[in-house]
Amino acid sequence: MEEEILDLFSRDENLEQQKQTISSQNKPKKIKTRDEKISGDQQTDKEQTENLVSMMRSYDAKLYGEDDTSQPTSRAAPVIPVDAMRKKKKRKRSQITICLANCRYESIRKVASAFGMREVSEEDAWNFYWTDMSVSVERAKEMKRFQRINHYPGMLEICRKDLLARNLNRMQKIYPKDYNFFPKTWCLPADFGEALNYSKTRKNKTFIIKPECGSQGRGIYLTKSLKDIKPSDKLICQVYLSKPFLVDGYKFDIRVYTLITSCDPLRIFVYNEGLVRFATSRYADPNANNTTNVFMHLTNYALNKHSRTYVYDSEAGSKRKISTLNKILLSQGVDLDKLWHSIDEVIVKTIISAWPILKHSYHACFPSHDMVHACFEILGFDILLDHKLHPYILEVNHSPSFHTDTQLDREVKENLLTDTFTMLNIWQCDKKRVLEEDRKRIRDRLLQTNKYAETTTIDEKDREKTPWQTQIQWEESHLGNFRRVYPVGEQYASLFQQPSGSLYTGTASSRARGDCTRIQREEFQQSKAKAEALKKPSQPKPKESESKAGDESSITASTSVATPSTEKSKVKTKEKDKRKEIGKDSEEDKIMATRIQSKQPIPEESKPQYVLCSFEPDPIVEKDERERVNLLAQRDFLIRSYGMLEQIYLMMKKIGTLRPEDERKYGVYGRLSLISASPKTDTKNAKTQKLKRACNRNKSDKDLEFHHPNGNRCIPNTEYFDTITRTQLCAQLTLLIRK
Numbered sequence: 001m002e003e004e005i006l007d008l009f010s011r012d013e014n015l016e017q018q019k020q021t022i023s024s025q026n027k028p029k030k031i032k033t034r035d036e037k038i039s040g041d042q043q044t045d046k047e048q049t050e051n052l053v054s055m056m057r058s059y060d061a062k063l064y065g066e067d068d069t070s071q072p073t074s075r076a077a078p079v080i081p082v083d084a085m086r087k088k089k090k091r092k093r094s095q096i097t098i099c100l101a102n103c104r105y106e107s108i109r110k111v112a113s114a115f116g117m118r119e120v121s122e123e124d125a126w127n128f129y130w131t132d133m134s135v136s137v138e139r140a141k142e143m144k145r146f147q148r149i150n151h152y153p154g155m156l157e158i159c160r161k162d163l164l165a166r167n168l169n170r171m172q173k174i175y176p177k178d179y180n181f182f183p184k185t186w187c188l189p190a191d192f193g194e195a196l197n198y199s200k201t202r203k204n205k206t207f208i209i210k211p212e213c214g215s216q217g218r219g220i221y222l223t224k225s226l227k228d229i230k231p232s233d234k235l236i237c238q239v240y241l242s243k244p245f246l247v248d249g250y251k252f253d254i255r256v257y258t259l260i261t262s263c264d265p266l267r268i269f270v271y272n273e274g275l276v277r278f279a280t281s282r283y284a285d286p287n288a289n290n291t292t293n294v295f296m297h298l299t300n301y302a303l304n305k306h307s308r309t310y311v312y313d314s315e316a317g318s319k320r321k322i323s324t325l326n327k328i329l330l331s332q333g334v335d336l337d338k339l340w341h342s343i344d345e346v347i348v349k350t351i352i353s354a355w356p357i358l359k360h361s362y363h364a365c366f367p368s369h370d371m372v373h374a375c376f377e378i379l380g381f382d383i384l385l386d387h388k389l390h391p392y393i394l395e396v397n398h399s400p401s402f403h404t405d406t407q408l409d410r411e412v413k414e415n416l417l418t419d420t421f422t423m424l425n426i427w428q429c430d431k432k433r434v435l436e437e438d439r440k441r442i443r444d445r446l447l448q449t450n451k452y453a454e455t456t457t458i459d460e461k462d463r464e465k466t467p468w469q470t471q472i473q474w475e476e477s478h479l480g481n482f483r484r485v486y487p488v489g490e491q492y493a494s495l496f497q498q499p500s501g502s503l504y505t506g507t508a509s510s511r512a513r514g515d516c517t518r519i520q521r522e523e524f525q526q527s528k529a530k531a532e533a534l535k536k537p538s539q540p541k542p543k544e545s546e547s548k549a550g551d552e553s554s555i556t557a558s559t560s561v562a563t564p565s566t567e568k569s570k571v572k573t574k575e576k577d578k579r580k581e582i583g584k585d586s587e588e589d590k591i592m593a594t595r596i597q598s599k600q601p602i603p604e605e606s607k608p609q610y611v612l613c614s615f616e617p618d619p620i621v622e623k624d625e626r627e628r629v630n631l632l633a634q635r636d637f638l639i640r641s642y643g644m645l646e647q648i649y650l651m652m653k654k655i656g657t658l659r660p661e662d663e664r665k666y667g668v669y670g671r672l673s674l675i676s677a678s679p680k681t682d683t684k685n686a687k688t689q690k691l692k693r694a695c696n697r698n699k700s701d702k703d704l705e706f707h708h709p710n711g712n713r714c715i716p717n718t719e720y721f722d723t724i725t726r727t728q729l730c731a732q733l734t735l736l737i738r739k
Contacts, residue, residue, distance in 0.1 A: 094430065094431055094432055095116065095117075095118050096115070096116065096117045096118070096127045096128070096426050096427070097117065097118050097119070097120045097124065097125070097126045097127050097128070098112050098117040098118070098119055098120070098126060098127065098128040098129070098130060099119070099120055099121065099122055099124070099126040099128070099129045099130070100112070100119055100130055101121060101122050101131075102130075102131040102132055102133055103130045103131060103132055104132060105132075105401075105402035105403060106404070107402045107403075107404045107410070107413055107414055107417065108130055108402055108417060110414070111414060111417040111418055111421065112128075112130075112421070114418070115421050115426065117426075125144070125147075125431065125435075126147065127146060127147060127148065127426070127429075127431060128147075128148050128149075128150070128426070129143075129147065129148070129149040129150070130149075130150045131149070131150065131151065132399045133151075133399070134151055134153075134155070134156055134159075134398065135149055135151040135152070135153050135375075137153060137365060140153050140365035140366065140374075141365055143366065143369075143374060144434070144435075144438070145368055145369055145370065145371055145372075145429075145434050145438070146371060146372065146429045146430075146431045146434040146435075147374070148372060148373070148374055148375065148376065148424070149374065149375055150375070150376060150377060150378070151375065151377055151398065152260065152263060152358055152361070152362060152375045152377050153361040153362065153365050153375075154354065154357045154358045154360070154361035154362070155354070155358065155377060155379075155398050156398065157353075157354035157357050157358070158350055158351065158353065158354045158396045159379070159396050159397065159398035160212065160213050161210055161211075161212055161213065161214070161236045161395060162187050162212040162213070162234075162236055164350075164395065164396060165182075165185040165186075165187055165236060166187060167353040167354055168182050168185070168350070168353060168393075169185065170353070171349075171353045171495075171498075174498065174499065175494075175495060178349060178495065179349060179353075181345075181346045181349070181390070181391060181392055181393055182392055182393050183238045183239045183240075183241055183392060184198075184238065184239045185236060185237070185238045185239075186198075186236075186237045186238075187212070187236060188229065188231075188233060188234065188235040188236070188237055189231050189232055189233065189234065191237075192226075192229070192231050195207075195226055195237050196226050196227075199225060199226045203224075205239055205240070206222055206223070206224055206239075206240040206242055206286045206291070207222070207223055207224070207226060207237055207238065207239060207240060208220065208221075208222050208237075208238050208239075208240045208297075209221055209222075209223060209229065209235050209236070209237055210235065210236040210238070211234075211235060211236070212234050212235060212236055215397070216300055216302035216303070217294070217298050217300035217302055217303040220294075220298060221291075221292070221294075222240060222286055222291040222292075222297055223291065224286075224288065224291070240286060240297075241384060241386055241392060242285055242286055243386055243387045244283070244384060244385065244386055244387065245385040245386060245387055245389060246283055247278070247325070247328060248316075249282045249283060250278045250279050250280075250281075250282060250283060251278070251279045251283045251296070251297070251299060252276055252277060252278045252279065252299055252325075253276075253277055253299045253382050253383060253384045253394060254274060254275075254276055254277075254322065254325070254343075254382070254383045254384075254385075255274050255275040255276075255277060255380050255381070255382060255400070256270060256271070256274050256322075256343065256347065256380070256381040256382075256383055257270070257271040257273075257274055257378060257379070257380060257381075257400065257416055258270050258271070258347055258351075258378070258379045258380075258381055259271070259376065259377070259378055259379075259420055259423070259482060260351070260376065260377045260379065261373060261376050261423065261424070261471075261475060262373050262468075262471075263355070263358045263359055263362050263375070264359045264362060264363070265487070266351070266352075266355060266486060266487070267472075267475070267484070267486065267487070268347070268348060268351060268484070268485050268486040269423070269475075269479070269482040269483065269484050269485065270344060270347060270482065270483055270485050271416055271419070271481060271482055272322070272481045272482070272483060273321060273322055273323060273412050273415065273416070273481055274321070274322040274412065275319060275320075275321065275322070275408075275409075275412060276319070276320045276321065276322060276324070276325045277299045277300070277301050277304070277318070277319055278299065278304075278317075278318045278319070278320070279295060279296055279297070279298065279299050279304060279318075280295045280304045280307035280309045280310050280311075280318055281293060281295040281296040281307075281309065282296070283296060283297075284296065295307045295309070301319060301401075304318060312406060314407070314408045319406070319408060319409075320408070321408065321411075321412060334389065339389055339391075342390070342391050343383055343391045344485040346381075346383065346391050346392075346393055347381055347485065348485055348486045348492060349492070349495065350381070350393055350396065351486075352492060352495045352496065355496065356498060362374070362375065370467070371428075371429045371434060371467050372428055372429045372467065372471070373471070376420075376424060377398070378400065378416070378420060379396055379397065379398060379400070380396070380397035380400030380401075381393065381396055381397075382394040382395050382396075382397070402417070415481065416481075418480075419479075419480030419481055419482060422478050422480055423474075423475050423478050423479070423480065423482065425471060425474045425475075425478070428467065428470070428471065428474070429467075645666060649662075649666045
């Protein structure tokens with residue numbers, strides 16, 4: 001193509017040169033002045049530019065196969081401008097950054113650097129954040145639209161042993177045929193009673209005890225009886241699978257790596273390669289002698305690597321690949337497709353049990369992520385096969401180990417990480433573009449320039465591929481060694497239809513809470529019904545017995561005069577009716593409550609009697625009021641006689657906490673204390689005589705007349721004796737007399 005273009009240019013140049021030579025030969029030669037030379041140079045420049053334009057047009061015409069006479073209105077294709085045909089410059093991809101501040105695995109750093117990622121700190125604008133810990137809500141809410149993290153908020157619902165047991169027990173009650181792939185499990189101490197009753201009825205069973213949130217086999221042990229367990233310990237109790245499938249006489253479990261790229265819609269992929277971890281002692285049925293042998297009953301690598309019999313061999317060692325196990329099972333005639341299909345079902349159903357919480361937590365934490373999925377996660381499912389090759393789930397690890405101690409670990413885990421980063425399409429989102437859009441959105445919101453939304457029709461939006469569609473197409477075309485296990489048809493559609501009230505049921509505490517709320521609801525309804533009945537004002541009406549008696553008396557009066565015997569019978573009937581009414585109070589309350597709830601009209605006979613308006617005070621009974629006043633006077637007398645007010649007044653005055661109104665009201669106690677503490681004077685005899693006259697309890701005011709120490713004349717009237725009792729006054733007088 002380039003050679004043809006060069007030929008065209010060279011031919012055009014030759015033709016132009018020939019034309020110029022011919023025209024120069026035919027024209028007569030003239031002597032040119034200086035001005036003529038300058039004008040001639042300008043004309044030659046114009047001719048050269050025109051020649052270049054004509055050459056470009058001819059080149060375009062020949063390039064697109066058109067004549068010079070082609071018009072825009074002709075049937076031929078319109079001429080495309082040259083600028084549109086020029087190759088656009090490729091924009092340089094911005095470097096992808098990853099934060100590994102909370103990651104302790106070198107294999108992840110190695111694979112990330114192989115993908116060209118640059119490690120940054122938490123304060124920088126990273127694209128990926130890989131952590132060995134679970135995601136906090138604060139961390140999730142701070143993330144920007146282009147950032148992704150390797151954990152889902154809420155994934156602990158299946159990654160903690162206690163929460164996994166509760167979710168699977170809950171789903172087993174709803175779908176008993178589908179959720180039969182985990183051993184019978186209890187969460188202690190809530191279900192301790194149920195577990196103890198189960199152990200009493202099945203004494204041949206062995207139980208495995210685990211901490212509710214432990215890892216690497218720490219704190220796990222086997223027991224035959226549950227009597228030694230403390231009821232207050234937070235543990236997980238499971239029935240031990242005593243008949244596992246054995247390879248060469250050894251017990252083993254399978255570590256299946258599962259990748260979740262999206263939770264809404266849910267997309268699950270299982271890695272075809274994984275690890276098979278063997279125990280280091282030959283298996284025997286659990287008994288009293290071997291239950292403490294962890295190298296026989298537990299398959300955790302963190303425990304068995306310390307055993308003397310641990311073998312480092314990829315083909316016949318204590319840790320092998322899944323492909324090696326498949327060869328062994330295939331040699332024994334096992335249907336591998338059926339086996340792995342059942343394992344895939346176990347994985348998908350386990351994730352579905354926590355899907356409602358995963359979906360809710362994701363949308364609550366990442367409402368603005370519209371370019372990429374904010375989270376992805378690699379889970380480690382530990383699967384155990386029984387002697388019939390039925391898979392059982394033991395636990396789910398939200399941060400499976402990526403240590404590469406051996407060559408086997410290096411091959412499996414580094415390939416897993418490589419395929420994971422490839423499937424995530426790390427270059428899908430442009431960080432710079434997203435940051436610019438966010439800045440523009442913030443600026444428009446502050447300046448209030450986004451009053452009119454962008455005019456894009458629904459059809460145009462549908463035609464364009466969304467980021468989710470491009471991500472799904474990328475995943476399907478870059479599976480690597482993964483296989484997609486969900487979505488697959490309508491096999492699991494019914495499992496998503498979980499009842500709304502079943503999410504937190506199935507435990508002893510939830511049942512207790514339900515009973516408590518039910519009782520409280522009933523009590524509240526009863527009290528509400530009574531309150532509504534009392535609020536309705538009604539006049540006191542005669543009782544049924546009285547009305548009946550009145551009717552009978554009116555009838556007898558019309559016929560004949562009432563006899564004494566009839567009057568006695570009426571009195572007896574009244575007393576009987578009163579007794580019946582007292583016994584039927586509770587029944588009437590119940591009937592009233594039901595009628596108020598059902599909004600039925602209340603008959604006049606069944607209305608509560610002697611009910612007044614609740615906003616009016618109760619009538620005052622003279623006898624009760626007299627008794628109340630006497631008791632108040634007695635209390636006041638006792639307080640004053642013991643000198644309590646005086647002591648309190650003096651103590652508060654000493655501390656300095658008295659208010660002005662307190663001094664005005666109770667100042668007499670201070671004056672009395674000053675009297676007792678006053679110095680001796682020469683007029684002692686005169687004072688004693690006056691005080692003696694005051695103590696002579698005569699009826700006249702003149703005999704009660706005495707002078708206060710301050711010199712004022714004072715008569716002890718009723719108000720004075722209200723504040724100072726006689727006992728206190730006599731005590732003060734005796735003190736003065738002694739002095």
